[in-house]
Amino acid sequence: MxxxxxxxxxxxxxxxxxxxxxxxxxxxxxxxxxxxxxxxxxxxxxxxxxxxxxxxxxxxxxxxxxxxxxxxxxxxxxxxxxxxxxxxxxxxxxxxxxLPQRSLCVECGRQQKELLKPTREFISDSVISFMELEEIDPEKCFLEQGVLCMGLATREGCHARCLKGNVPCRGCMGPPPGAMEQGAKLINSLASVLPAGGLMFMEDIVGTGYRYAMPSSIIPHISCKENESDE
Ligand code: SF4
Ligand code: SF4
Structure with a gap:
């Protein structure tokens, strides 16, 4: 084709x-x-x-x-x-x-005011866990409420549709322009808003940060490694 x-x-x-x-x-x-x-x-x-x-x-x-x-x-x-x-x-x-060029946080419009606290309450994979919280403030950034949101490492342009439903972003628009490594972008972005040590509570950084963009990452594929060892 x-x-x-x-x-x-x-x-x-x-x-x-x-x-x-x-x-x-x-x-x-x-x-x-x-x-x-x-x-x-x-x-x-x-x-x-x-x-x-x-x-x-x-x-x-x-x-x-x-x-x-x-x-x-x-x-x-x-x-x-x-x-x-x-x-x-x-x-x-x-x-x-x-296409829209900025990160989803710009489109989201939730208030971002506080520095995050590196506690175990910072939930690493939010999609199930956040439902266990008693209340999510729809006006406030998810990260400030202890819920991981991929908006920092995601391209705008979806009209923030999950966030409008009070659900954190999982990154389906892929990385913002100029940041093909979406997972690395997530780590970099979180490191800049979390106090030192906050990232240690993330359990599945690859499954979270590269949920939608693993094949376009520079992380070697297992199948490619196998073929190399065969040769
Ligand atoms: S991290 Fe998520 S909730 Fe916070 S401003 Fe960005 S898109 Fe909105
Ligand atoms: S998961 Fe996709 S549709 Fe939902 S807010 Fe994030 S980029 Fe938009």
């Missing part, structure tokens, strides 16, 4: 960055299959598909841009219809589409 196209647009966060399923790059292919479907007892199972309707699992998940040249990206899980329309309209007019 790339060869036949004058212009290629990666649509959605999976196409742009690899998406959530890209976290499987941390594991061997056979491990992934056994984790999902149980012990197959067949080491060749990973090389074959489960049925003729389902393609065999590839060695790793890759963003489109690592396979062919991509001209523009429209991130989002899912991408906003308005964003798709804006990009298409610009391309039809022969213009360069411009």
């Amino acid at each position: 790339g060869e036949q196209s004058n212009l290629l647009v990666a649509l959605g966060t999976c196409a742009c960055f690899g998406g959530i399923s890209g976290l499987r790059n941390l594991y061997q292919k056979q491990e992934v299959i056994e984790s999902c479907y149980g012990q197959t007892g067949d080491n060749n199972q990973a090389e074959t598909s489960f049925s003729e309707d389902v393609p065999a699992l590839l060695d790793s998940v890759q963003p489109v841009g690592k396979i062919v040249k991509v001209d523009y990206q429209i991130p989002g899980c899912p991408p906003l219809p308005g964003t798709i329309k804006t990009v298409l309209q610009a391309l039809i007019k022969g213009e360069v589409p411009v």
